[in-house]
Amino acid sequence: MSTSSDDGSGRQLTYAEALREALYAELKEDPAVILMGEDIGSYGGAYRVTQGFLEEFGPQRVCDTPISEIAIVGAAIGAALGGLRPVAEIMYMDFLTISVEQLVVEAAKMHFMSGGNLRVPMVVRTQYSLGRAHGAQHSQFFPSWFLQAPGLKVVLPSTPYDAKGLLKSAIKDENPVLFIECNLLYRSKGLVPSEGYALPLGKSQVKRKGNDVTIVAISRLVTEALEAATRLSSEGIDVEVIDPQTIQPLDMVPIIESIEKTGRLVIASDDSKSGGLGAAISSKVMDDGFDYLDAPIINLASPDLPIPFSPMLEKAYMVSQDNIVSAARQLV
Amino acid sequence: MTAPASFTDISIDKLRKEGVDDVRVMGMLRKMLEIRRFEEKVEELYLVKGQLMGPSHLYIGQEAIAVGILSACASNDLVISNYRGHGHAIARDVPMKYLMAELYGRADGTCKGLGGSMHSAIHPAKGMIFASAIVASGVPIAVGLALASKQQKKDDVIIVFFGDGGLNTGAFHEGANLAGIWNLPVIFVCENNQYAMGTSTAATTASANLVDRGAVYDIPSKKIDGNDVGSVFVTAKDALARARKGNGPSFLLCQTYRSKGHGVYDRSEYKPVGEADGWIDRDPIVRLRKVIMENRIATDGDISAMEADIAADIGKAVEFAQKSPEVDFRELSKYVYV
Numbered sequence: 030m031s032t033s034s035d036d037g038s039g040r041q042l043t044y045a046e047a048l049r050e051a052l053y054a055e056l057k058e059d060p061a062v063i064l065m066g067e068d069i070g071s072y073g074g075a076y077r078v079t080q081g082f083l084e085e086f087g088p089q090r091v092c093d094t095p096i097s098e099i100a101i102v103g104a105a106i107g108a109a110l111g112g113l114r115p116v117a118e119i120m121y122m123d124f125l126t127i128s129v130e131q132l133v134v135e136a137a138k139m140h141f142m143s144g145g146n147l148r149v150p151m152v153v154r155t156q157y158s159l160g161r162a163h164g165a166q167h168s169q170f171f172p173s174w175f176l177q178a179p180g181l182k183v184v185l186p187s188t189p190y191d192a193k194g195l196l197k198s199a200i201k202d203e204n205p206v207l208f209i210e211c212n213l214l215y216r217s218k219g220l221v222p223s224e225g226y227a228l229p230l231g232k233s234q235v236k237r238k239g240n241d242v243t244i245v246a247i248s249r250l251v252t253e254a255l256e257a258a259t260r261l262s263s264e265g266i267d268v269e270v271i272d273p274q275t276i277q278p279l280d281m282v283p284i285i286e287s288i289e290k291t292g293r294l295v296i297a298s299d300d301s302k303s304g305g306l307g308a309a310i311s312s313k314v315m316d317d318g319f320d321y322l323d324a325p326i327i328n329l330a331s332p333d334l335p336i337p338f339s340p341m342l343e344k345a346y347m348v349s350q351d352n353i354v355s356a357a358r359q360l361v
Numbered sequence: 362m363t364a365p366a367s368f369t370d371i372s373i374d375k376l377r378k379e380g381v382d383d384v385r386v387m388g389m390l391r392k393m394l395e396i397r398r399f400e401e402k403v404e405e406l407y408l409v410k411g412q413l414m415g416p417s418h419l420y421i422g423q424e425a426i427a428v429g430i431l432s433a434c435a436s437n438d439l440v441i442s443n444y445r446g447h448g449h450a451i452a453r454d455v456p457m458k459y460l461m462a463e464l465y466g467r468a469d470g471t472c473k474g475l476g477g478s479m480h481s482a483i484h485p486a487k488g489m490i491f492a493s494a495i496v497a498s499g500v501p502i503a504v505g506l507a508l509a510s511k512q513q514k515k516d517d518v519i520i521v522f523f524g525d526g527g528l529n530t531g532a533f534h535e536g537a538n539l540a541g542i543w544n545l546p547v548i549f550v551c552e553n554n555q556y557a558m559g560t561s562t563a564a565t566t567a568s569a570n571l572v573d574r575g576a577v578y579d580i581p582s583k584k585i586d587g588n589d590v591g592s593v594f595v596t597a598k599d600a601l602a603r604a605r606k607g608n609g610p611s612f613l614l615c616q617t618y619r620s621k622g623h624g625v626y627d628r629s630e631y632k633p634v635g636e637a638d639g640w641i642d643r644d645p646i647v648r649l650r651k652v653i654m655e656n657r658i659a660t661d662g663d664i665s666a667m668e669a670d671i672a673a674d675i676g677k678a679v680e681f682a683q684k685s686p687e688v689d690f691r692e693l694s695k696y697v698y699v
Contacts, residue, residue: 110506180698
C-alpha cells in the first residue's frame with residue numbers, strides 16, 4: 030500500500046483507501062476470504078477499491094463476474110456455506126435490487142429457518158452515489174428496506190477510520206453483512222492507523238458530546254452534522270452527534286441516553302422521508318424515549334421523489350448541512 | 362404431455378455393468394418405497410387427519426431421480442434441495458423421524474420446526490446443505506458451494522435439484538452461466554415433472570428441447586428417463602466422474618411425471634383427463650419392482666416384508682414427531698444471528 034500521505038497529525042487515507050486496506054489485510058490474513066463482483070479484477074473496481082488485487086491475489090481469490098447480480102450474491106451464499114468468507118461487490122446500490130431475493134429471502138433467513146444449522150459468513154459491499162449526478166437509477170439509498178430482514182446486519186461507515194475497522198469486523202462476522210458505502214465519501218480523508226483494528230458491529234457511536242440537541246446522522250451526513258455542530262456551538266447550541274454505524278441490529282441505547290439529556294432529536298439520513306430510517310428511529314424513540322422529549326422529532330430525509338439528474342435539482346433534493354443547522358435551531 | 366406408447370425397462374444391465382449388485386438394487390427399491398410411503402402418510406396427515414398445515418410438495422412419481430442420483434454420489438458430495446425435498450432427504454438417509462418432526466413444526470425436526478416442509482431437507486450432517494422455497498434460487502447457491510469446493514481443493518461435487526419451472530428463472534440462467542465460465546464441479550438436476558405449479562411445461566417454456574437450456578452454456582447436457590433408476594444412476598456416475606476430474610458442470614434433464622398436485626392441497630383439476638393414466642405403467646417403483654421380480658432378485662414375500670418394515674418405521678416417525686415439543690417462542694430471537 031503506497032497511497033498514504035502524512036500531514037503531521039498521523040497517517041491520512043481516503044475512505045476508498047481505508048476500505049482497500051481492510052480488504053487487503055483480510056485477503057492476506059485469511060485464505061478463506063475471496064472477492065467477487067463486476068469489474069473488481071482487471072478493471073480494479075469501478076471506484077478503485079480493489080485495484081491491484083487481481084495481480085497480487087490471482088483470479089481464484091479475486092473473481093470477476095458477469096453482470097449477474099442474482100448469481101453474485103447467490104454464489105457468495107454458497108461459498109460461505111462451503112467454508113469461504115466471500116466479499117461480494119454490487120457496484121451500485123440500485124443494482125442490489127436485483128439480488129434482494131438472494132440477500133433477504135435466502136441469506137438473511139438461513140440461520141433462523143434451519144434452526145441454527147446454517148451460518149452464512151459473507152459481506153455484500155455496495156455504494157450509493159447520491160450527489161454525483163448519476164440520475165434516478167444510479168443514486169438510490171434505501172437501507173431501511175433491510176430493516177425488514179432480521180438476520181442480516183447492515184453497516185454504514187461514515188469516515189475512513191470507521192470504514193477500515195467496520196469492514197474488518199464485517200468480514201470476520203459469522204452473519205451476512207450488507208456494507209453500504211457512500212460514493213461522495215470515497216475521496217474524503219481522515220486519520221487511519223496503519224495497524225489492523227476492528228470496530229464492533231451493532232454499536233452506535235457518540236461522535237460528539239453535547240447537551241442541547243441530539244443529532245443522529247447516517248453515512249455522509251455524519252460529517253455534515255459534525256460541521257453543523259461546530260457552527261451551532263458559536264451560537265451557544267451544544268450538539269451531540271451520534272452515528273449508529275450499524276442500523277441492523279440498531280443499538281438504541283446511546284440514542285435514548287442522549288435524548289434523556291437533551292430532550293431534542295434531529296435525525297439526518299439520505300433515506301426516504303416515508304418509511305425510511307428516520308421514520309424507523311423515530312418510532313423506536315416513541316417506544317422507549319417519548320417521555321424525555323421536549324419537542325417534536327425532526328426527520329431530515331430525502332423527499333418522496335425519484336432522484337432528479339439535473340445537478341442543481343439534485344442539490345436541492347439532498348439533505349444539507351444548512352438543513353441540519355436550521356433544524357437544530359428550530360428545536361431550541 | 363402424454364407418455365410415449367412404449368418404454369424400455371429399468372436399465373438393470375447398466376446397473377450391473379456399474380458393479381451394482383442385487384443387494385444395492387434392493388437398497389434402491391427400499392429407498393424409493395420409503396419415499397412413496399412417507400409421502401402417502403404425509404398426504405393422509407394433511408387431508409384425512411388434519412394434523413399438518415402449510416405448503417407441502419409431494420415427491421410421488423419422481424422417486425427414481427433422487428434415489429438414482431444420490432445413490433451414485435459419494436458421502437462427501439453436497440446437495441442443494443428445494444421445497445419438494447422430502448424425497449431427496451430420505452434418499453440421502455436423513456432419518457424420517459426428523460423429517461416428520463419438522464413437518465409437525467417440532468423441536469426435534471431437521472430445522473427445529475422453524476423451517477417446515479419446504480426446508481425440511483436441510484440436514485448438513487448428511488450433506489443436505491440447503492433447501493430453498495423459491496423456485497431455482499438454490500442454483501446460484503449450489504454454484505457458490507462448488508466454487509468453495511474447487512478453491513479449497515476438495516473432492517466434493519455439488520448436486521442441485523430444481524424443476525422444469527426453474528428453467529425460466531434468471532437464477533437458473535445466471536447460475537448455469539457462472540458454473541460454465543468457472544468450470545465448477547456442480548450437477549444441475551432438472552426434474553421435469555411436466556408442470557410448473559398448475560401450468561404445463563409446454564405452455565411456459567419456449568423451447569422444444571429443454572436440454573438445450575444447459576447446452577447453450579456449453580455444459581454437457583443429457584435428457585434421460587427420470588423414471589428409470591438405472592438410467593439415472595449411470596448418467597449421474599458419469600457426471601460425477603467428470604466433475605471430480607475437474608471437467609466442470611453437467612446438466613441432467615430427468616423426464617418424469619408429478620403424480621399428485623403441485624402442493625398437497627392441489628387436486629390437479631387442470632390436468633387433461635386421462636393424462637395420468639398414460640404414466641401408470643411408467644411409475645418408477647412399478648417398473649423397478651417388475652425388473653426385480655423378472656430377474657429373480659427378490660420374491661413377492663421379500664418385498665412385502667420390506668413394505669411392512671417401512672410401514673413400521675413411518676409409524677414410529679409419526680409417533681416421534683407427535684411427542685416432540687415445540688421450541689419456546691421466547692427463544693426465537695436466539696436463532697436470528699449466530
